[in-house]
Amino acid sequence: MKKYECPDCGYIYDEAIGAEHEGYPAGTAFKDLPEDFPCPDCFVREKPDFVEQSS
Amino acid sequence: MTENINKIQTGIENSGVEDATATAIEEDSGWIKSKRYLYWTSMVLPGVPILSAFLASETGNGLWLWSLLFAWYAILPVLDHFLGLDSANPSDELVEELGKDRYYVYIMYGATVAHWLAIIYVGYTIATVDFSWFNILGASLSVGLSNGLALVAGHELGHKVNDKGQVFAAKVILACSGYGHFFIEHNKGHHKDVATPEDPATSRFGESIYKFVQREVPGAFRRAWELETARLHRLGKSEWSFSNEIIQPALITIAAYTLMLAYFGPIMIPFLAIGAAFGWWQLTSANYIEHYGLMRERAANGRYERCQARHSWNSNQKASNLVLLHLQRHSDHHAHPTRPYQVLRDYPEVPALPYGYPTMFFVSFFPSVFYSLMNPMVINWAEGDMNKVNIDPDVKDEMMKRYHNPKVAKAA
Numbered sequence: 240m241k242k243y244e245c246p247d248c249g250y251i252y253d254e255a256i257g258a259e260h261e262g263y264p265a266g267t268a269f270k271d272l273p274e275d276f277p278c279p280d281c282f283v284r285e286k287p288d289f290v291e292q293s294s
Numbered sequence: 295m296t297e298n299i300n301k302i303q304t305g306i307e308n309s310g311v312e313d314a315t316a317t318a319i320e321e322d323s324g325w326i327k328s329k330r331y332l333y334w335t336s337m338v339l340p341g342v343p344i345l346s347a348f349l350a351s352e353t354g355n356g357l358w359l360w361s362l363l364f365a366w367y368a369i370l371p372v373l374d375h376f377l378g379l380d381s382a383n384p385s386d387e388l389v390e391e392l393g394k395d396r397y398y399v400y401i402m403y404g405a406t407v408a409h410w411l412a413i414i415y416v417g418y419t420i421a422t423v424d425f426s427w428f429n430i431l432g433a434s435l436s437v438g439l440s441n442g443l444a445l446v447a448g449h450e451l452g453h454k455v456n457d458k459g460q461v462f463a464a465k466v467i468l469a470c471s472g473y474g475h476f477f478i479e480h481n482k483g484h485h486k487d488v489a490t491p492e493d494p495a496t497s498r499f500g501e502s503i504y505k506f507v508q509r510e511v512p513g514a515f516r517r518a519w520e521l522e523t524a525r526l527h528r529l530g531k532s533e534w535s536f537s538n539e540i541i542q543p544a545l546i547t548i549a550a551y552t553l554m555l556a557y558f559g560p561i562m563i564p565f566l567a568i569g570a571a572f573g574w575w576q577l578t579s580a581n582y583i584e585h586y587g588l589m590r591e592r593a594a595n596g597r598y599e600r601c602q603a604r605h606s607w608n609s610n611q612k613a614s615n616l617v618l619l620h621l622q623r624h625s626d627h628h629a630h631p632t633r634p635y636q637v638l639r640d641y642p643e644v645p646a647l648p649y650g651y652p653t654m655f656f657v658s659f660f661p662s663v664f665y666s667l668m669n670p671m672v673i674n675w676a677e678g679d680m681n682k683v684n685i686d687p688d689v690k691d692e693m694m695k696r697y698h699n700p701k702v703a704k705a706a
């Protein structure tokens with residue numbers, strides 16, 4: 240399970256948690272998110288902008 | 295001032311900072327911290343229609359009911375004029391410190407309660423005391439203005455989507471005027487499409503506010519509904535469910551308005567309708583001036599450039615910034631949509647309106663005056679290249695003929 244950070248607001252997409260409210264359940268792999276997936280906090284950065292976190 | 299801001303942005307701990315600048319920064323952070331108490335304005339302003347309704351019923355003089363309208367369009371512009379600009383910007387340390395302080399959130403919760411009290415108390419007053427139709431109109435418009443301010447607070451709360459408490463309060467306060475779809479439309483729609491022709495909440499060059507509102511209100515609702523439907527479908531739910539975050543606040547509005555109608559009588563129909571419509575009008579006014587004519591450039595692949603500081607109109611007036619929760623520091627808001635109101639920053643060289651928002655709202659009632667003020671500024675912003683301006687298609691040919699001259703910029 241990997242984590243990816245929004246470079247604008249610091250939101251972290253954690254594959255183990257997903258983004259339930261937006262309709263991406265826990266366990267949804269980052270690669271399975273749509274390309275236009277917006278940051279679920281600030282909505283002004285999209286999937287390609289996210290930075291993978293080194294664990 | 296500019297120099298001062300630059301120094302703050304580069305960090306105040308630089309060893310080479312002169313004493314004078316250090317003093318200025320100390321004064322600035324003193325002012326930024328003292329604003330802590332001035333933000334109570336957000337709870338006090340909905341108290342104005344409450345107090346004026348009380349005075350109207352005590353004295354029998356219904357003119358009191360117009361108070362908030364008068365305060366907004368007459369007193370606040372004067373205050374803006376005399377109190378001037380707010381040069382203070384929070385340092386990174388202060389952003390860190392104040393940004394986390396829950397105190398500022400509690401003020402928004404207080405405002406949520408105060409705005410509903412204003413609607414209920416003024417409604418009760420006009421239902422139980424005999425006022426002229428003229429003064430009932432004043433009461434409705436004053437509550438409408440209060441509803442507009444409720445949308446400002448709801449905007450602030452509605453951006454904090456990772457905090458359940460603030461999202462709940464956003465739904466409650468946006469429901470004051472039945473505009474609960476706003477936080478979905480605004481966060482996911484407007485912030486994405488801002489300063490493009492696709493955005494119903496971005497006004498176009500040569501488009502009057504009266505034309506804009508007809509595109510904005512239905513366009514915003516449609517976009518909110520589509521976004522919410524898509525979210526619910528991803529969750530495997532129907533859009534017609536209680537999970538729909540447009541339906542939730544709408545139910546609050548319907549319940550509250552129905553109760554008021556039942557207890558206070560049919561006078562609530564015009565009162566609530568005018569109050570809601572005029573609340574929407576305040577939002578329309580803000581949307582109208584925030585990005586007028588500005589347009590993001592389109593890359594060869596069809597994607598728009600990222601929203602930059604230059605794609606929003608700012609005002610840095612002290613008085614209206616307090617009342618509007620620094621909404622006027624609009625470039626920073628678009629750069630960092632989740633940044634809380636108490637730490638929004640002003641930047642040198644961002645597009646700046648000639649007056650604060652309240653004055654500009656008033657000016658926008660008169661399209662020819664608005665154009666004479668703003669059109670030259672937009673042309674100047676585009677350096678005479680009207681292809682870079684977001685022009686109303688209905689007047690595009692005429693505007694191109696009249697204003698397009700890219701050589702002006704190069705010659706200057």
Ligand SMILES: [Zn+2]
Pocket residue numbers: 245246247248249250278279280281282283284
């Ligand atoms: Zn983000």
